[in-house]
Amino acid sequence: MAWKHKPDNVPKIALCVPHTGNVSMEWAHRTWGPLVYTDQVWCEKRAFTNRGPPIHLSREFLVDQALNWEADYIFFIDSDVIIESPPDPNHALRRLLAHNLPIVSGLYRAKKSGSNFNPWAMWKFKDKQEGFESIDSWSSKLVHVDVVGLGCCLIKTEVVDKVPKAWFRWDLDFAPSEDFYFLLKARTHEYDTIVDTTIRASHVATMKILPTTDLQYDSLQV
Numbered sequence: 001m002a003w004k005h006k007p008d009n010v011p012k013i014a015l016c017v018p019h020t021g022n023v024s025m026e027w028a029h030r031t032w033g034p035l036v037y038t039d040q041v042w043c044e045k046r047a048f049t050n051r052g053p054p055i056h057l058s059r060e061f062l063v064d065q066a067l068n069w070e071a072d073y074i075f076f077i078d079s080d081v082i083i084e085s086p087p088d089p090n091h092a093l094r095r096l097l098a099h100n101l102p103i104v105s106g107l108y109r110a111k112k113s114g115s116n117f118n119p120w121a122m123w124k125f126k127d128k129q130e131g132f133e134s135i136d137s138w139s140s141k142l143v144h145v146d147v148v149g150l151g152c153c154l155i156k157t158e159v160v161d162k163v164p165k166a167w168f169r170w171d172l173d174f175a176p177s178e179d180f181y182f183l184l185k186a187r188t189h190e191y192d193t194i195v196d197t198t199i200r201a202s203h204v205a206t207m208k209i210l211p212t213t214d215l216q217y218d219s220l221q222v
Contacts, residue, residue, distance in 0.1 A: 014066030018058035019079035056168040056178035080204040081151035096154040106152035106199035121149035150179040
């Protein structure tokens, strides 16, 4: 049997998973397992997990761990986001890596409790930058956005090297969530956020929100 040789100086990617302690079997089988236990010749991967909440402190801890490992990239893959297309999550990760962008995300639907519509988890500023609105149409594979959810997002560590701590914070005067906070802060340091709309994921809730349908639920609460 011939062993694949891993070239020198491949990028080091920290697989960062904030979680609450409970994950679905489907996520473990289809996303976590292949990413963590299937070696790739084009990168070096190491998994870092942190049990939360609060989510902002969990993400902060994971970035510190990635930097201590001297990672080149941080791949946030949340424990309720299952990569659907391409079916091998390593192929999705490699596609994100190939863009060579500071911040690039896959695409999935947001979870909105109490709503009958689950928008795409990518947003742009409203007119006069008074709040955000979900982007529901696009004409190219790569979409420039203002903010995304960080459930399937690859970030160069140069971004967190340049953007001062705290990277993630609940600060409603600045942003409505910890991922918006980070991306808006990165934006002030001239880092844009891009979404690769060919990389699709589902978002696990009481029911799984698929990226290929417009299923509507009155509520995601049991």
